[in-house]
Amino acid sequence: MGGNDRATSARATAIILYDFCQALNIPVLVYGHTTGYGTVELFSYAEFDAIDKDDRYRMMDISARCSNRDGAALRFMAEQLVKRREDERILILVSDGQPADSGYGGSEAEADLRGIRQEYQRKGLLFVAAAIGDDKANIQRIYGDSFLDITDLNKLPVALTDVVKRHIRV
Secondary structure, eight states, X not given: OOGGGHHHHHHHHHHHHHHHXXXXXXXXXXXEEEEETTEEEEEEEEOTTOSSSOHHHHHTTOXXXXXXXXXXXXXXXXXXHHTXXXXXXXXXXXXXXXXXXXXXXXXXXXXXXXXXXXXXXXXTEEEEEEEOSTTHHHHHHHHGGGEEEOSSGGGHHHHHHHHHHHHOOO
């Protein structure tokens, strides 16, 4: 997320999607993730049941960090969503590359992500993987029909809100 101001685009997208969902009373959860010293670090920016009105301020901390172990983060987020009672549950991943961490990469990590996506699609989740980096072909190979190509980062917020609009019933 460090190159070409991608973290800024991801941050703006999160805030726009958050505001969009809040305006329509759609429960929303916003997390980020990175790795650090053999662990997966999750960053909570907005929870379904917000404890305060400061979610937008927390989202201003969305930034490029270290490596990524997408499988652990996706599984955590998917588990949060399957507990929800809403008919439509959408997990949106904004990614600029392949899974990449010490001991987690290549075809094994890709297979892990495909398996997680398939497992949770069977449980009723809709996956959207918005690729914003140079690894678009790899992201598409991993996520298949869940892939959303964002060539123009300026169109990312609109493209993702369109995805939400197609699947909501308010």
